[in-house]
Amino acid sequence: MQLVLTPELLIEAYKQGLFPMAYNGDSPYVHWICPDERGQLPILDLHVPTSLKKLVRKNTKRNDTFTISFDTDFEGVMRECAAFREDRPETWINEPIIKAYCTLHERGHAHSVECRNTKGKLVGGLYGVSVGSAFFGESMFSRESNASKVALVHLCARLWKGGYTLLDTQFVNEHLKQFGVYEVSHGAYIERLRVATKLNADFKLEGMSEAALIAEYFEARKELN
Numbered sequence: 001m002q003l004v005l006t007p008e009l010l011i012e013a014y015k016q017g018l019f020p021m022a023y024n025g026d027s028p029y030v031h032w033i034c035p036d037e038r039g040q041l042p043i044l045d046l047h048v049p050t051s052l053k054k055l056v057r058k059n060t061k062r063n064d065t066f067t068i069s070f071d072t073d074f075e076g077v078m079r080e081c082a083a084f085r086e087d088r089p090e091t092w093i094n095e096p097i098i099k100a101y102c103t104l105h106e107r108g109h110a111h112s113v114e115c116r117n118t119k120g121k122l123v124g125g126l127y128g129v130s131v132g133s134a135f136f137g138e139s140m141f142s143r144e145s146n147a148s149k150v151a152l153v154h155l156c157a158r159l160w161k162g163g164y165t166l167l168d169t170q171f172v173n174e175h176l177k178q179f180g181v182y183e184v185s186h187g188a189y190i191e192r193l194r195v196a197t198k199l200n201a202d203f204k205l206e207g208m209s210e211a212a213l214i215a216e217y218f219e220a221r222k223e224l225n
Helices: 007-015 050-062 074-082 095-106 147-162 186-196 210-224
Strands: 019-021 031-033 037-040 067-070 110-116 122-131 134-142 166-170 182-185
Touching: 007 019, 007 095, 007 122, 019 095, 037 186, 050 147, 050 210, 067 147, 074 095, 074 110, 074 122, 074 134, 095 110, 095 122, 110 147, 122 147, 134 147, 147 210, 166 186, 182 186
Parallel strands: 134 166
Antiparallel strands: 019 031, 037 166, 037 182, 067 110, 110 122, 122 134
């Protein structure tokens, strides 16, 4: 029997190290996945190439390339992540997943980062699930060069400032390798997960400007290194 993806079921599944995927976008069914090796990204020590760092700093001050926002078009980001691409003709995001995660977003447990160009068009972004101090990155997309990369840096700055301790990527792929993604065993992941989901974190950071956040993030990175 196919389970209905309620917010309660999804949150409990993430706490147990599970997440849903569909065979393709047309499939009405979802399957629960639990990898033996789990992809993770460092939040503060994210590998940011010099050129990307310069772009983020410059853009945050001038907004002359992209405008970054959070939670302003969650469903739009999901549908872009699910859209056909030449390098990925199939998607694991079907309509039941979109509906369920939009409900999760409405309840404050799923968030998106939107990257718009100077014409206001959504050209990049990502979304994920938030439980305690754990953030589970689900998918990202880019319609213009560097859009998803800039979104990821802004996400990590927000997670760092908000007190998040775990950034899960589920798997390791070539795109994420440039940012320092690494794998941990299922057992090690569950241990980290149990601690992270019991801690509080703040994604919204109300009242803080993005320019100030990015400045603090890069300054903290200098101290770390």
